[in-house]
Amino acid sequence: MFAIEERAQRRPLVAALLLCVWCRAAAERVRYSIAEELGRGSLVGPLARDLGLSADELPARKLRLSEEKQYFTVSEENGNLYVNERLDREEMCGESASCSVSFEALVHNPLNVFHIEVAIEDVNDNAPAFRKGVLELEIGEWTLPGARFPLETARDADAGRNSLLTYQLTSNPSFSLALNENPGGKRQPELVLERALDREKQSSFELVLMAVDGGDPTRSGTVQIRINVTDLNDNQPVFSKSVYEARVAENLPVGSLVLRVWATDADMGSNGRVSYSFGNVPDDVPLFFVVDSESGEIRIAGLLDFEEKNKYSFGMEARDGGGLIGHCEVQIDITDENDNVPEITILSLSSPVPEDAAIGTVVALLKVRDRDSGENGQVRCSLDRDVPFRLQSSHGSYYSVVTARELDREQVSEYNVTVRAADGGSPALQSSAVLALRVLDVNDNAPVFAQERYSARLAENNAAGALVLTVRATDADWGQNARVRYRLWEGRVRGAPLSSYVSVQAETGALYALRSFDYEEVRELELWVRAEDGGAPALSSNVSVRLLIVDENDNAPQVLYPPAAPPAASGKGGWSGVELAPRSSEPGALVAKVVAVDADAGQNAWLSYELAKATEPGLFRVGLHSGEVRTARFPLARDAARQSLVVVVKDHGRPALSATATLSVLLAESVAELLAELGSAAEAAAPGEPAGSLTRWLVLAVAAVSCLFVAFLLLLLALRLRRWRREQLLAADSGVLRGVPVSHFVGIDGVRAFLQSYSHEVSLTADSRKSQLLSWRTAVFLPFENF
Numbered sequence: 001m002f003a004i005e006e007r008a009q010r011r012p013l014v015a016a017l018l019l020c021v022w023c024r025a026a027a028e029r030v031r032y033s034i035a036e037e038l039g040r041g042s043l044v045g046p047l048a049r050d051l052g053l054s055a056d057e058l059p060a061r062k063l064r065l066s067e068e069k070q071y072f073t074v075s076e077e078n079g080n081l082y083v084n085e086r087l088d089r090e091e092m093c094g095e096s097a098s099c100s101v102s103f104e105a106l107v108h109n110p111l112n113v114f115h116i117e118v119a120i121e122d123v124n125d126n127a128p129a130f131r132k133g134v135l136e137l138e139i140g141e142w143t144l145p146g147a148r149f150p151l152e153t154a155r156d157a158d159a160g161r162n163s164l165l166t167y168q169l170t171s172n173p174s175f176s177l178a179l180n181e182n183p184g185g186k187r188q189p190e191l192v193l194e195r196a197l198d199r200e201k202q203s204s205f206e207l208v209l210m211a212v213d214g215g216d217p218t219r220s221g222t223v224q225i226r227i228n229v230t231d232l233n234d235n236q237p238v239f240s241k242s243v244y245e246a247r248v249a250e251n252l253p254v255g256s257l258v259l260r261v262w263a264t265d266a267d268m269g270s271n272g273r274v275s276y277s278f279g280n281v282p283d284d285v286p287l288f289f290v291v292d293s294e295s296g297e298i299r300i301a302g303l304l305d306f307e308e309k310n311k312y313s314f315g316m317e318a319r320d321g322g323g324l325i326g327h328c329e330v331q332i333d334i335t336d337e338n339d340n341v342p343e344i345t346i347l348s349l350s351s352p353v354p355e356d357a358a359i360g361t362v363v364a365l366l367k368v369r370d371r372d373s374g375e376n377g378q379v380r381c382s383l384d385r386d387v388p389f390r391l392q393s394s395h396g397s398y399y400s401v402v403t404a405r406e407l408d409r410e411q412v413s414e415y416n417v418t419v420r421a422a423d424g425g426s427p428a429l430q431s432s433a434v435l436a437l438r439v440l441d442v443n444d445n446a447p448v449f450a451q452e453r454y455s456a457r458l459a460e461n462n463a464a465g466a467l468v469l470t471v472r473a474t475d476a477d478w479g480q481n482a483r484v485r486y487r488l489w490e491g492r493v494r495g496a497p498l499s500s501y502v503s504v505q506a507e508t509g510a511l512y513a514l515r516s517f518d519y520e521e522v523r524e525l526e527l528w529v530r531a532e533d534g535g536a537p538a539l540s541s542n543v544s545v546r547l548l549i550v551d552e553n554d555n556a557p558q559v560l561y562p563p564a565a566p567p568a569a570s571g572k573g574g575w576s577g578v579e580l581a582p583r584s585s586e587p588g589a590l591v592a593k594v595v596a597v598d599a600d601a602g603q604n605a606w607l608s609y610e611l612a613k614a615t616e617p618g619l620f621r622v623g624l625h626s627g628e629v630r631t632a633r634f635p636l637a638r639d640a641a642r643q644s645l646v647v648v649v650k651d652h653g654r655p656a657l658s659a660t661a662t663l664s665v666l667l668a669e670s671v672a673e674l675l676a677e678l679g680s681a682a683e684a685a686a687p688g689e690p691a692g693s694l695t696r697w698l699v700l701a702v703a704a705v706s707c708l709f710v711a712f713l714l715l716l717l718a719l720r721l722r723r724w725r726r727e728q729l730l731a732a733d734s735g736v737l738r739g740v741p742v743s744h745f746v747g748i749d750g751v752r753a754f755l756q757s758y759s760h761e762v763s764l765t766a767d768s769r770k771s772q773l774l775s776w777r778t779a780v781f782l783p784f785e786n787f
């Protein structure tokens with residue numbers, strides 16, 4: 001540019017010079033030098049004088065500058081050259097080393113041309129400058145020392161010394177500055193790496209490069225150099241510990257934090273970004289733990305069970321983005337929680353237990369186990385308190401249940417024994433098992449009758465096979481041991497086996513009468529029934545059964561005296577006799593006594609006598625209970641000698657049975673009359689019979705002594721009764737047949753009983769009423785024979 005300007009300046013100058021060459025011989029050259037940046041009006045030099053013009057000549061010569069740019073002006077008064085415009089060398093000449101402005105000065109009259117050259121001297125008015133304020137550099141940390149990094153050069157607009165630059169770098173041990181002369185003579189600053197970089201120690205540097213020019217005073221410019229040390233993945237992740245340990249309780253919920261591993265990588269960027277993962281792990285570890293690859297947190301993934309595994313040990317890896325791996329070990333101890341209830345296993349159970357088992361008999365064997373450990377696994381066992389069993393600790397976790405007391409099946413036949421096990425945890429866990437123990441029956445109970453003794457009343461004349469009563473015995477035992485069978489103890493009744501009278505049904509205990517009982521024969525049966533259970537050996541007990549035969553009024557009173565006339569002879573079919581009564585008898589004199597018995601008992605045998613019919617009513621009366629026939633008044637002369645009395649004997653049964661006795665009473669004053677009467681009486685008594693025979697007299701004699709006889713008879717009866725009662729008492733002791741009970745009818749009863757037994761002794765075949773009657777008569781007369 002400058003060059004072009006110069007050429008353009010010169011063209012007219014050359015033309016002018018050619019012109020001048022023609023008109024002037026030689027041109028003179030004038031040189032000036034000024035510093036740049038002078039102000040307007042600054043003196044450059046005395047041009048007119050230097051051109052040889054005097055002050056007087058000046059106006060005429062008309063000094064003029066032929067200068068396009070008008071940098072300078074010449075004074076018309078004194079001809080001095082002044083600066084017209086501020087001159088910037090850098091603007092006018094750029095970086096060229098020399099800078100000058102050439103122009104012509106014209107002088108007229110004569111015309112003359114002078115060359116004027118004004119050199120513009122540089123002034124250090126420009127500081128060195130860098131294009132950017134900051135230089136950023138990336139240097140890999142792997143870069144070897146000595147490496148050079150060219151830096152930007154600074155520029156200084158000044159020239160010469162003023163633009164002669166030197167560089168300075170802030171002092172840093174890692175870097176130095178080298179200046180490289182390039183072929184153009186310019187100095188190129190270069191950063192030299194003095195020693196190896198370690199990003200991990202210092203990742204960046206800040207340096208300042210200063211460019212200084214050679215002016216006076218010097219000017220300088222600076223640039224910041226920022227150096228980032230780029231990372232080499234030269235560091236593997238390093239865990240903060242080589243072994244991480246943690247203790248966690250079992251059964252933690254999924255997701256719980258166990259521990260956190262932490263690895264650091266000194267590298268930068270992805271080289272320093274660490275992710276975590278399992279390293280060398282057993283197969284089960286991933287089931288229970290997960291690793292957060294970002295945070296390094298190890299969390300629970302599955303329920304941990306101390307009882308299954310109480311320690312996990314595995315490797316962890318930390319991997320950086322560059323693939324370098326760091327390792328560590330993780331050890332996780334699982335602590336026990338009381339999460340297992342004690343287990344009770346019944347190894348053996350001997351049920352049923354015999355009730356006579358000895359104390360200490362083992363009935364069950366148990367095993368108790370708790371999978372927890374420590375206190376949590378310490379198991380205590382207990383039994384119900386109120387059972388006759390206790391626990392016996394065998395070795396270790398084995399227990400036996402033994403009987404503590406005697407068992408009684410009849411009290412408790414079944415036990416549900418609860419075994420409780422509690423561990424030592426807090427809170428303790430419990431479990432229980434029930435031992436169902438049955439008690440086996442042993443035949444230790446005899447049958448027991450419901451009543452201490454049984455008695456039953458059975459009306460006589462019962463049907464054969466009638467149910468009399470049922471005995472019942474219970475046995476507290478069980479099953480066959482409680483199965484009761486009844487049996488009759490054999491005995492004899494009146495010479496016959498007891499079993500012909502009654503029988504007991506074995507199963508039911510029902511007692512049946514086998515035959516129809518006759519109170520008059522058997523009044524009472526005393527027997528034993530035995531109950532026997534089905535155990536082996538069997539137990540038995542017996543009970544006494546008293547069977548009372550209840551009397552029925554089945555026997556009519558029987559008149560013993562007066563004896564009945566033979567049925568064929570007796571026209572009335574009743575009893576007849578002849579009594580003697582003196583006509584002088586006092587009222588109330590005993591004439592005769594009707595003696596009657598009744599085979600029944602009690603009311604049925606309680607007889608009463610009534611006078612039913614009399615020839616002379618009012619002459620005789622009959623004692624209601626005694627049967628004594630007495631005179632009621634004095635016999636009168638008009639009373640017939642022969643009096644006939646019919647006495648009705650009635651028992652008190654319901655209905656009452658009765659019999660009649662016919663008495664013939666002779667009223668006589670003397671024996672002759674008596675005999676005469678007797679003869680007619682005999683005729684009257686037995687009209688069909690021939691009279692006057694010896695037999696008739698005999699009968700008469702008997703009649704005469706009948707009163708005496710009755711007296712004797714009563715005496716005899718009394719004696720015999722005493723003896724017989726003694727015998728009966730003895731017989732009662734023998735237990736088969738009891739005597740006649742003492743009652744207020746003892747008198748009549750006694751007579752009857754005596755007669756009964758007596759007749760029994762005499763008549764072994766006392767079946768029919770006829771033969772019985774015969775035997776009665778025999779009985780009546782036998783004592784007489786004895787007498």
Ligand SMILES: *[C@@H]1O[C@H](CO)[C@@H](O)[C@H](O)[C@H]1NC(C)=O
Pocket residue numbers: 136137138204227228
């Ligand atoms: C140098 O590092 C700084 C901070 O770490 C960053 O801001 C800058 O961009 C980096 N420069 C280069 C060139 O990477």
Ligand SMILES: *[C@@H]1O[C@H](CO)[C@@H](O)[C@H](O)[C@H]1NC(C)=O
Pocket residue numbers: 414415416436
């Ligand atoms: C024992 O337990 C069984 C079954 O639960 C039950 O049937 C029985 O009645 C119980 N026995 C006793 C004596 O509690």
Ligand SMILES: *[C@@H]1O[C@H](CO)[C@@H](O)[C@H](O)[C@H]1NC(C)=O
Pocket residue numbers: 489528540541542543
């Ligand atoms: C009844 O049983 C008891 C005890 O078993 C025995 O002593 C007695 O002899 C028995 N009696 C009869 C009559 O069998």
